[in-house]
Amino acid sequence: MAHDSSPPAVNPPGEKARPLGTATVVIYATLCLLAIAIPQSLVNRVRDINSSALEEALLPAAEALQMASQRAGVTVPYQRARALFLAFAGKEEN
Numbered sequence: 001m002a003h004d005s006s007p008p009a010v011n012p013p014g015e016k017a018r019p020l021g022t023a024t025v026v027i028y029a030t031l032c033l034l035a036i037a038i039p040q041s042l043v044n045r046v047r048d049i050n051s052s053a054l055e056e057a058l059l060p061a062a063e064a065l066q067m068a069s070q071r072a073g074v075t076v077p078y079q080r081a082r083a084l085f086l087a088f089a090g091k092e093e094n
Contacts, residue, residue, distance in 0.1 A: 038078050039066035 035042045039062070046062045049055045069075050086093060 035065065036069050037074055039069045039075065042066070 043059070043062045043066050046055055046058045049058070083093075
């Protein structure tokens with residue numbers, strides 16, 4: 001029976017493992033990257049909010065993020081992949 005001779009992973013002294021904190025950071029960072037790379041989804045989500053006051057407050061910021069992402073060219077890979085998928089599926093852009 002073979003045993004692994006490597007020692008178990010140990011946190012540095014004085015540092016505690018925080019798997020929940022790490023997962024939270026990863027999830028929110030992913031959501032931020034998606035909002036920047038696919039800003040149209042954020043604009044659509046804000047428009048779906050039932051509260052008109054909340055929508056009025058958030059929509060200008062979502063649209064500004066969308067314009068900034070498009071100007072910077074961050075949305076180009078997503079737009080190309082979407083166009084390719086729609087062509088492959090035989091669908092047209094709405």
